[in-house]
Amino acid sequence: MTSQTLREARKYEETSEKLIGKEERPDFHLTPRTGWMNDPNGFSYYKGRYHLFYQYYPYESKWGPMHWGHAVSSDLLHWEYLPCALAPDEAYDRDGIFSGSAAVLPDGRQLLMYTGVLKEHQERDIYREVQTQCMAVGDGIDYEKYEQNPVLDQRDIPEGSSRFDFRDPKMWMKADGTYACVVGNRPADGSGQILLYESADGFQWKFKSILVSNHDRFGKMWECPDFFELDGKWVLLTSPQDMLPEGFEYHNGNGTLCLIGDYDEENGSFKEMQNQSVDYGIDFYAPQTVAAPDGRRIMIGWMQNWDACGIRSPEEPWFGQMSLPRELSLKDGRLYQRPVREFDAMRRNKIEYADVAVSGVVKLDGIKGRKVDMELTVRPEGGQELYQKFAVRFAQDDTYYTSLSFRPRESILKVDRKFSGSRRAIIHQRRSLVNTADGELKLRIILDRFSVEVFVNDGEQVMSAAMYTRQEADGISFFADGTANIDVVKYELE
Missing domain, CATH: 2.60.120.560 (Exo-inulinase; domain 1)
Structure with a gap:
């Protein structure tokens, strides 16, 4: 059943989209159908097309209660909008559907994993967001939330870790057909850590290990992790908040971090060897990757900076755009990025x-x-x-x-x-x-x-x-x- 909240969002975006002319948007960078966009979510290849979901508030060109917008493409450059995929309409996610990812179930359905947000009253006028991990299943257009959501909550995080900073699950299917995911979290020292979870069926999840700890080296909380094998090494991408600059490598504020190293899957441990920025410009955050059918690893990011959202008037009909999709490779211990080869056409x-x-x-x-x-x-x-x-x-x-x-x-x-x-x-x-x-x-x-x-x-x-x-x-x-x-x-x- 589609909820009233989702029906309203779908109706609104369909009407509002018609008011934005083709010339008012970029030509080959995805923008929201209408309203606000931030992080890419659920970047995946499903039923012969690339799917990209995104953090979305259709009603205004500014951040609001998060939904998941949805678009598909056969070449990663020309996108077709699909109806809004998820809306904050359940008791456990009524204050926002935060970032997440997608995988495919053995029966061919698409599995989404996302962070549900619920504001909890603390004291006086203080509310804090409790963050849990939730699942939804669908056919590439319509998705139904799992009746036993949330699947991961405060009982599934290491002692002393924050239930208010526990978000952005990036899930993948392992070679043996089981699933794993990484989630950003904040330990007792207030810095960032990446937690690793495993599941036999994609629905019942259990804590495996703390994959990487920040120890206050790169910013504070680590958001939007992604973890994958590339050219014989393992790569962890994450977006640290509150960075201090380090020479010309890392800049103040919210940045992007790439760690390259070796992964011991059995123990769930990662050994870092190199670190670098992902993008050295002004606007790039929360990248997510997909394994293309031909084996390429393709990354897309939100081409915006949280500290520069005032660059565009909230009166405009849309805000936020995705980067060009980029093919990733490792060379001499370094992450290289090139525009996807489809772009040359x-x-x-x-x-x-x-x-x-x-x-x-x-x-x-x-x-x-x-x-x-x-x-x-x-x-x-x-x-x-x-x-x-x-x-x-x-x-x-x-x-x-x-x-x-x-x-x-x-x-x-x-x-x-x-x-x-x-x-x-x-x-x-x-x-x-x-x-x-x-x-x-x-x-x-x-x-x-x-x-x-x-x-x-x-x-x-x-x-x-x-x-x-x-x-x-x-x-x-x-x-x-x-x-x-x-x-x-x-x-x-x-």
Whole structure:
């Protein structure tokens, strides 16, 4: 039976969606059907299509009681909206359906696992959210909540751990047909930990181990964990809250963390070997991955930063967008990311320039647009002294632009959107240390109306940022202090 709460959400989104024009959205980044979107949920491949659910409040373009929005795609780039999948309509989840994941049952039905939220009165005017893990089963459109929810609650967490910070289950089926999941939690020291659970049937879950403990190294609470095998190692992705910066690797606030190491499945223990950021730009959080049918590991994230939600007016009909889906690989102990290969089929009208000397500002014929895939190599001009700075500006007109600038002597790449049209004093720039040999750097810059994603050195690093500059600002220009030499290949995207 569909609840009244879910019926209302479905009716509302169907009507409201019609008021948003195609040109008012990105072309190939998923946005909410209407209203608010945050974390990707239940990223999965089911019945021949990719399914992506998302944290969703249909009624306003700001955070509210969370639902699960739902979209499907055959190529990860062109999405079709399905009706809202879950609504906060039970006693144990009436204050929100938080993040979670999806798997397939042996009988072919889709299994969803999510965090149910219930506000509990503490004292005076203080309420706290009790978080439990719950299941729902469905056919890819309609889902029924498990009658014995919640399946994990405060009785299933280690002693001293918080029942108020116990969320975001990421579930997978193991080789033997049983299930496992990781959940973010906060231990007694107030820092983060990732808990591991196992289930024979996907419904009855039991605690296995504390997979990883933060010990106050990377931020505090660890949200939205994901855990998978990649190129012979195991990778844990998680999003720590309240980070302190560490050089140019980790920045203040909510960040993304990748731990690479070895996993002892029998004991449920993980041995970390390397750590790094997942995205070095301004807007990227809560990534989730799926194993594609061809074996690729594909990741998508919320292309937004909690501290910068004021960049867009709540009067707008939608807020929040997903990143480009990215193929993951490990190389030299490092996580590499590239746009999914399906993306190359969207390239049209190639324009190419080689060996262009840039000193001061240079514009090139045919290099403009807001839906663009541009490959750019910059290097010193032969026989010239190393340039001081190189920059590319885009989404540009006489008033606005967003820029990417590189200082080869410090090996620092910076994304800066302070002139993008925002009227808020939020985070507008972020810097990253990049690998460069003698001032040479390789960039792939992808624009889609309201965002930029920069893949550095064939995916060694990525920098993502949202920008809501008016669409008429479609200029692209290059600048060098000193003389730089560039190769440019630019495609329009359809």
